[in-house]
Structures are given as structure tokens and as C-alpha cells.
Amino acid sequence: xxxxxxxxxxxxxxxxxxxxxxxxxxxxxxxxxxxxxxxxxxxxxxxxxxxxxxxxxxxxxxxxxxxxxxxxxxxxxxxxxxxxxxxxxxxxxxxxxxxxxxxxxxxxxxxxxxxxxxxxxxxxxxxxxxxxxxxxxxxxxxxxxxxxxxxxxxxxxxxxxxxxxxxxxxxxxxxxxxxxxxxxxxxxxxxxxxxxxxxxxxxxxxxxxxxxxxxxxxxxxxxxxxxxxxxxxxxxxxxxxxxxxxxxxxxxxxxxxxxxxxxxxxxxxxxxxxxxxxxxxxxxxxxxxxxxxxxxxxxxxxxxxxxxxxxxxxxxxxxxxxxxxxxxxxxxxxxxx
Numbered sequence: 161x162x163x164x165x166x167x168x169x170x171x172x173x174x175x176x177x178x179x180x181x182x183x184x185x186x187x188x189x190x191x192x193x194x195x196x197x198x199x200x201x202x203x204x205x206x207x208x209x210x211x212x213x214x215x216x217x218x219x220x221x222x223x224x225x226x227x228x229x230x231x232x233x234x235x236x237x238x239x240x241x242x243x244x245x246x247x248x249x250x251x252x253x254x255x256x257x258x259x260x261x262x263x264x265x266x267x268x269x270x271x272x273x274x275x276x277x278x279x280x281x282x283x284x285x286x287x288x289x290x291x292x293x294x295x296x297x298x299x300x301x302x303x304x305x306x307x308x309x310x311x312x313x314x315x316x317x318x319x320x321x322x323x324x325x326x327x328x329x330x331x332x333x334x335x336x337x338x339x340x341x342x343x344x345x346x347x348x349x350x351x352x353x354x355x356x357x358x359x360x361x362x363x364x365x366x367x368x369x370x371x372x373x374x375x376x377x378x379x380x381x382x383x384x385x386x387x388x389x390x391x392x393x394x395x396x397x398x399x400x401x402x403x404x405x406x407x408x409x410x411x412x413x414x415x416x417x418x419x420x421x422x423x424x425x426x427x428x429x430x431x432x433x434x435x436x437x438x439x440x441x442x443x444x445x446x447x448x449x450x451x452x453x454x455x456x457x458x459x460x461x462x463x464x465x466x467x468x469x470x471x472x473x474x475x476x477x478x479x480x481x482x483x484x485x486x487x488x489x490x491x492x493x494x495x496x497x
Contacts, residue, residue: 188220189217189220189221189222190220190221190222190395190398191221191222191223191224192216192221192222192223192224192244192245192395192396192399193223193224193226193242193243193244193245194207194223194224194225194226194243194244194245194246194247194380194399195226195228195232195234195237195238195242195243195245195246195247196225196226196227196228196234196246196247197228197234197246197247197248197249197378198227198228198229198329199227199228199229199425199427200227200421200424200425200426200430201348201421201425201430201435201438202347202410202414202417202418202421202435202436202438202439202442203345203347203348203378203438203442204225204247204378204421205406205407205410205417205418205420205421205435205439205442206269206403206404206406206407206408206409206410207225207247207403207406208225208406208417208420208421208424209406209407209409209410209416209417209420210223210402210403210405210406210407211223211225211406211424212420212423212424213406213409215402215403215405215406216399216402218402219398219399219401219402220398221395221398221399221402223399225424226242226243227426228247230301230328230329233301233302234246234247234248234381235248235252235253235256235261235263235302238261238263238381238382238383239261239383244382244386244392244395244396244399245266245380245381245382245396245399246380246381246382247269247378247379247380247381248263248302248378248379248381249302249303249375249376249377249378249379250265250375250376250377250379250462250465251302251305251306251309251375251465251469251477252302252303252305253265253379253381253486254465254466254469254477254478254482254486255302255305255469255477255478256302257482257486258478258479258480258482261383262383262384262385263381263382263383263384263486264381264382264383264384264387264485264486264487264488265379265380265381265457265462265486265487265488266380266381266382266387266396266400266487266488266490266491266492267379267380267400267403267404267455267456267457267491267492267495268376268379268380268455268456268457268458268461269378269379269380269403269407269446269454269455270376270377270378270379270442270445270446271376271445271446271447271448271458271461272369272374272444272445272446272447273306273367273368273369273374273375273376273377273445274345274346274347274377274441274442274444274445275306275343275344275345275346275367275368275369275374275377276343276344276345276346276350276365276366276367276368277296277307277341277342277343277344277365277366278334278341278342278343278344278349278350278353278363278364278365279334279340279341279342279363279364279365279366280334280337280340280341280358280362280363280364281362281363281364282362283337283340283341284340285340285341285364286364288314288366288371289314291311291314291316291321291322291340291341292316292321292322293321293322294322294323294339294340294341295322295323295324295325295333295338295339295340296322296323296324296325296339296340296341296342297325297327297333297334297338297339297341297342297343298324298325298326298327298343299327299329299343300326303343305375305469305477306368306373306374306375306468307343308475308477309373309375309468309469309471309476309477310368310371310373312471312475312476313372313373313471325338325339325342327339327342327343329349330349330352331344331349331352331353331356334353334358335353335356335358341366344365346367346441346444346445347437347438347439347441347442347445348438350365351434351437351438351441355434373468374468375465375468375469376457376461376462376465377445378445379457380400380403382396382491384485387488387490387491393490393491393494394494396491396494397491397492397493397494397495397497398494398495400455400491400492400494400495401494401495401496403455404454404455404495407446407449407454407455408449408450408454410439410442410443411439411443411446411449411450412449412450414436414439414440414443415432415436417435417436417439418432418435418436418438418439419432421435421439422435452496455492455495456489456492457487457489457492459484459487462486462487466478466481466482
């Protein structure tokens, strides 16, 4: 009887210790909410890979990845304190900052732009000079800024020299000949056009990167006020470090990343073939994968984007250079430790 009591006491003590440890571990995990720019796809593979492989958990983080969509504005989500960080394009982030939402870039994942205009050769477009008089499909919701800047550089006035079609997030206007050119990403919509049966030889593409009007795309942004808290900077450092680990894995193993992305898509619309191809093209936009520079915002690249956004003629995207206040290397430095 005494032995049973001792065993029972020991068991109770073990259970209590285990419960306490579990409680402490749960308490120790810092919560991080990150808002994606779009629905689950390989464009955001690094985040999903880091989550699936336990990199966030290993870093002591409890991360929630919130998918985006056509009705989700990452800037509004951040401004409403519904996320700690968002994935966004720099033109939209800097425009939002000038409008009163103090976004700060804390890490830059893509160092090249994947944006381009894709046109049917049959429409008569062979060079940018041929845009005049044509209908061009453009994404809005913050994605229109690089296009508007490009048109200003070409001396073309939207809705006067070119007709701007507010493009949905599909390629129908090109397939149905409603537009001579549409906005596409190298890793997504361009391939939707090809998959729909249009031969690549029947298309002509204009990369913003090659036209000298590219701006930085998928970066991580947080609110300036939160970055004044050292604890927040440290937490974001852990988050970025684990995220970069996920991105490195995704770049090395597109097929594996595709499986994780497909599993993360609740709609069931993502397919392995499409997501693997998307990841292979996304990898082209991450030049520094596997190096210490991955995730680092190059001040020169930042300044180039600012210059592009200021050069919008009578209606520039931003009216003044935000300077160094619009980005910080503090989080990247914390992630590098």
C-alpha cells in the first residue's frame, strides 16, 4: 500500500512537472502574425516551408500565416494591428507611408522584380512605342504604381494615349482580346496564358526590370511605432531568421516546397505542377539565396525604387524621398546573430 502511494505521488509529480513544462513552453512561444499579399502559392513558399518544417517553433515562435486575396489590403491589416508584419511591394508601402501609415521595411526577400507586361504579337505591339492607342491591363490596389511610373517615363498619359483596363487577377482580357497587353508575373500569370493554349512564340514580354522601371516587390514590413520596442525587434529577428531558412530550403527544393504550398491551400485549387514551376521562377528573383545577404535590403536598390517612384511626371507615386526612415537593418542584424 505504501509502495503504491509513493508510485502514485511520483507519477503525480511527473505529470505536474510535465504540465508545468508544457505550460511554460506554450507561454514562452512568442506569437507572430504575418499577412501575405495573396492566396497561398509558391510566391510565399518560404513562410509555409518554415512553418511546416518547424523552424518557427524551433525559434520559440507561434506564427500565424494569414493568406491574402482580392479583398485583403495588407496595409489596412497592419494599420489595424491585425498583424505584426506584412508581405508587400515597396511602391505600395512607400505610398502608404506618405499617406500616413508609417510602414518600415524590415527585410527584403525578392531582390529582382517579376512584373512584366505580356502582349500578343497579333495586337501590333513589338516595342513600348507601340503602346500608344492600345488597351493595357493593369492591376490596381497598390500594384498600379510601377505601371503609372513607366507610362510617365514613356510620355504616355493613361486614358488619353493608352486605355487602362482595370485588370482582375486573371488573364482573360488577353485571351479574349480585350487588351493588347496585360500585367503578368514571371512566376504566375504569364504561365496561365501559356497553359490556356497561347504559344510563347506568339507573345512578346516587357520586363519592368529590363525597362529600367522596376521597383522592389515582396519585402517584409512592420509599423514604425512597434520597431521602437527592442523586444519586438528581437522577436522579428527570430522570425526573419527562421523565414530565411525556409526560403533557402524552398529555393533548393522547388518540388518539396510545392508540396508544402499545396498542403497549405485550403481551397484545394493549387496543384503540384503549377506550384513547382512557380517556385522555380520565384527562385530567379532571390539572387542571394544561400548567402549572408539574403533578406538584406540593399540601400542602393531602395534608392533606385524611390527614384523610380518620384519620377512620375505630374503625378508621381510619392512626392518626397522618405529617406532612411522607411527601412531598418535592425531586424536583419538581429536575425544574423
